[in-house]
Amino acid sequence: MLYLASDLASFVTGSIHVVDGGETGMDNDIVERGFDNVGAWILGRNMFGPIRGPWPDDDWKGWWGDEPPYHCPVFALTHHARDAVEMRGGTVFHFVTGGIELALEQAKAAAGGGDVRLGGGVQTIRQYLEARLVDSLHLAVSPVLLGAGEHLFGGLDLVALGYECTQYIPSPKAAHNVFDKRATR
Secondary structure: OEEEEOOHHHHHHOOOOOOOOOOOOHHHHHHHHOOOOEEEEEEEHHHHOOOOOOOOOOOOOOOOOOOOOOOOEEEEEOOOOOOOEEOHHHOEEEEEOOOHHHHHHHHHHHHOOOEEEEEEOHHHHHHHHHOOOOOEEEEEEOOOOOOOOOOOOOOOOOOOOOEEEEEEEEOOOOEEEEEEEOOOO
């Protein structure tokens, strides 16, 4: 199953990955459930790092320091080849230049029967949704205004793409919406 969740920030600051100031409770419980059975991740290049164009060197190893929160294989989409990067905690970043289908194929093989989690960014998520490759999407919406950014659903018709809202869980900090791909008839 390709599972998309919009809550990586919660994962990094919640009780799953102990950081000062993390919280427990309903929101964290929902986030933790989203990590059950994850065997591999797919990320867009900007989720790995802010570098554009060819890789200038191999010094940049991500936003998170020496031990990323993934603890499994991660497949980062890019237009520029790079050797795999092995990190502490079991995370190995593989850089895929062959597109979203190839990244999904490699991630499924690496997941060994586990789920593949799509971590973003926005353009990567949009590509997988438009290709109808996302099985389930968890969208956590918080009432916080952050300013300008990329539109996740702008111009997308989720209903026409075959998705329906199957779960809505309100909490004091977020509205958790789950969209699943309808079975084809």
